[in-house]
Amino acid sequence: MLGFWNLWLFFVIGYGIIWASMILADKKRGKPIEDPEIYELYGKKRMIIGGMLPFIALLFGSIFISINLGALFWGGLPIFIFGIILNVIAMYSFAQFKGGVNTTGIYQYSRNPMYVGGFLFVLGLNLMGWSISLMNIIFVGLSLLWIGAIHWGVLQEESFLEHKYGEAYLKYKQNIPRYMFKKKNEKEARK
Secondary structure, X not given: OXXXXXXXXXXXXXXXXXXXXXXXXXXXXXXXXXXXXXXXXXXXXXXXXXXXXXXXXXXXXHOOOEOOOOHHHHHHHHHHHHHHHHHHHHHHHHHHOOOXXXXXXXXXXXXXXXXXXXXXXXXHXXXXXXXXXXXXXXXXXXXXXXXXXXXXXXXXXXHHHHHHHOHHHHHXXXXXXXXXXXOOOHHHHXX
């Protein structure tokens, strides 16, 4: 049902905070977090469409999902908030780092903490608005599509970073997991 107190409100506020932190990080850093060279390598139109269409579909879907103030809402809210906080922490870490392979701050535990934050953000949203309805099932499907698109983007980005930074990125990739927050020990890194 279409309404003001639907999931879109959380979606817009959450992403507003994430995008504002990215703008501030770009300004502090003096250059964008998103490396423009990746667009040259893979095509800007392709990269933007691959990432933005699922995002827009999720935003549109959120318009039709009522907030469910039951147990799932209260369980999903901290996950949603943690996803936003994780993004802000990752932006702050990037703002402190001026170039090369960022291995500082939260990037010591995950190569892609912004995306992990995004996954948590979307999981939280799904829980906050969950009810058994066709629109919720469609929203879950759109969420899975978005996660797939983000993962595809991560694979493209990792290939780009290997190309750009060579051995430095490969070493980082061996020691730090793609998504999870556990450093690999030396034995795991050699496998």
